[in-house]
Amino acid sequence: MTIEELTLEIYAERALTYFNSKHLVTWAVNILTLGYESNNLYILAGLDNASTEEREIYFWKSIVDLKLNIEKSEEDLMENYALNIAKKAIRKEVSIEYAFSQMLKIVFGSGYDYRYMAFYEIDEDLDYLKYDNSPLFNNGLTLENSKEFILEEMKIFVQMESLNIPREQREKCYCETCKNLTSPIMKNKFQLKKPFKYTALACGICGSDKLKYSNNHDVKRRIIEQSKKK
Numbered sequence: 591m592t593i594e595e596l597t598l599e600i601y602a603e604r605a606l607t608y609f610n611s612k613h614l615v616t617w618a619v620n621i622l623t624l625g626y627e628s629n630n631l632y633i634l635a636g637l638d639n640a641s642t643e644e645r646e647i648y649f650w651k652s653i654v655d656l657k658l659n660i661e662k663s664e665e666d667l668m669e670n671y672a673l674n675i676a677k678k679a680i681r682k683e684v685s686i687e688y689a690f691s692q693m694l695k696i697v698f699g700s701g702y703d704y705r706y707m708a709f710y711e712i713d714e715d716l717d718y719l720k721y722d723n724s725p726l727f728n729n730g731l732t733l734e735n736s737k738e739f740i741l742e743e744m745k746i747f748v749q750m751e752s753l754n755i756p757r758e759q760r761e762k763c764y765c766e767t768c769k770n771l772t773s774p775i776m777k778n779k780f781q782l783k784k785p786f787k788y789t790a791l792a793c794g795i796c797g798s799d800k801l802k803y804s805n806n807h808d809v810k811r812r813i814i815e816q817s818k819k820k
């Protein structure tokens with residue numbers, strides 16, 4: 591990684607909750623390894639047992655020394671960071687558990703941004719599964735296949751982000767009757783028991799209620815394929 595990439599990563603991590611300031615020390619070591627030098631960097635690289643306050647002081651001094659000028663919004667930082675973490679997990683450079691825990695921090699740090707919600711829903715479901723309940727959001731997720739499931743979610747996340755798929759597109763359902771991706775509509779339904787009249791989500795094209803929802807991996811892959819064609 592370049593000095594800019596390393597520094598953007600550390601900025602993003604600082605924006606997350608539960609930041610461990612020891613990462614600032616690792617950052618300094620990495621920057622020194624790239625061949626950059628400054629007294630403050632050397633001091634920071636040696637602050638293994640120092641307080642967060644002390645590490646922060648030398649971090650900002652180092653940033654000044656390095657004349658780094660990085661301006662990015664917190665949202666961009668988080669997005670870059672999330673993408674990097676997911677890519678690293680896919681390349682097996684970090685463990686799935688670590689990448690997943692970072693993704694969950696991003697969910698909270700971003701104020702539950704829709705792009706990361708899938709990871710939150712998986713986490714909720716894993717809780718349900720621990721207590722012998724069935725998953726609420728992700729049919730097919732089990733405690734046994736959770737690693738592969740999360741890895742698949744990371745792959746989907748990277749593809750959706752690199753294709754810049756808008757929210758409206760990501761929330762489409764797949765209709766099993768007419769075999770189209772569709773933005774669902776609310777439809778009045780009738781039955782011979784109470785409640786006689788109720789509303790349900792239905793296909794916006796043919797009106798069928800045989801829908802697969804957008805948290806299904808299969809539906810997500812269809813949405814990705816459709817966006818590629820455009």
Ligand SMILES: [Zn+2]
Pocket residue numbers: 765766767768769770772793794795796797798
């Ligand atoms: Zn349909």
